Amino acid sequence: MKILAVSDTEDKVLESALENYSDRFKDINYIFSCGDLPKKYLEYITDASGKSLYFVSGNHFGMQLYAYASKRKIAKKLYLGKGMRLHSGGVDMHGRVEVLDGYIVAGFGGSMRYNPGFFQFEEAEMEKLVNKAKFEIIKRRVLDFLLFRKRKEIIVISHAPPQDIHDKDDRCHKGFKCFKKFLFNVKPVLWLHGHIHFEGQNNRQQTVLDNTLVVNVYSSKIINIDGKQVTVKPVCADKYCSVDPKTSRIDTVI
Numbered sequence: 568m569k570i571l572a573v574s575d576t577e578d579k580v581l582e583s584a585l586e587n588y589s590d591r592f593k594d595i596n597y598i599f600s601c602g603d604l605p606k607k608y609l610e611y612i613t614d615a616s617g618k619s620l621y622f623v624s625g626n627h628f629g630m631q632l633y634a635y636a637s638k639r640k641i642a643k644k645l646y647l648g649k650g651m652r653l654h655s656g657g658v659d660m661h662g663r664v665e666v667l668d669g670y671i672v673a674g675f676g677g678s679m680r681y682n683p684g685f686f687q688f689e690e691a692e693m694e695k696l697v698n699k700a701k702f703e704i705i706k707r708r709v710l711d712f713l714l715f716r717k718r719k720e721i722i723v724i725s726h727a728p729p730q731d732i733h734d735k736d737d738r739c740h741k742g743f744k745c746f747k748k749f750l751f752n753v754k755p756v757l758w759l760h761g762h763i764h765f766e767g768q769n770n771r772q773q774t775v776l777d778n779t780l781v782v783n784v785y786s787s788k789i790i791n792i793d794g795k796q797v798t799v800k801p802v803c804a805d806k807y808c809s810v811d812p813k814t815s816r817i818d819t820v821i
């Protein structure tokens with residue numbers, strides 16, 4: 568499965584590549600957005616690539632994605648993790664579990680609560696959604712086992728990172744403790760997150776934790792996944808550009 572992952576900032580390199588080398592995106596299966604992107608940008612990427620969008624909302628621009636619904640309805644859906652469909656066709660993965668091309672995909676939007684705004688969660692609120700997703704995953708795995716189906720690997724898309732992985736000390740950018748617990752419990756092969764902006768070459772962008780590759784998507788990545796094999800590459804605007812090892816590296820193995 569080949570994924571175009573986007574997050575947090577409108578990437579001019581990606582826009583240029585979509586406009587000039589659209590054939591490079593033909594074999595992309597899905598677009599995953601890890602949040603904090605305006606609706607117009609998501610629609611542009613979806614239209615330009617012609618691929619299906621699966622997204623979680625970040626702590627910014629979320630209201631654009633649900634502009635047609637009342638605040639009360641949004642809050643109810645969002646905090647209970649029922650998910651909502653965009654008018655333009657994207658699938659909201661917040662608090663949901665879907666099967667895509669033989670992978671179980673779970674999604675968690677929002678960030679740690681730091682003010683009274685929407686799309687922010689206390690640790691206990693997020694833990695409820697995480698436990699609900701864990702139950703869904705166990706149900707699907709038991710069903711696969713009973714039906715002699717192949718065990719599916721798990722992919723997680725979230726806006727905030729797991730605690731202590733790529734996160735920062737301030738409340739807004741602190742990762743969720745329950746994400747880390749979920750990672751150790753269900754052992755996803757890949758965890759994509761956003762929310763943490765890349766500031767300089769010393770920031771970690773990829774970390775392996777208990778066999779899960781955790782990737783900070785900011786601002787776009789091309790991801791190839793085949794079973795447990797995952798490769799992550801930046802999007803190149805130039806037809807002949809090579810992959811920069813500094814942005815395709817695995818920084819830390821914990």
Ligand SMILES: [Fe+2]
Nearest residue numbers: 603625626762
């Ligand atoms: Fe964010």
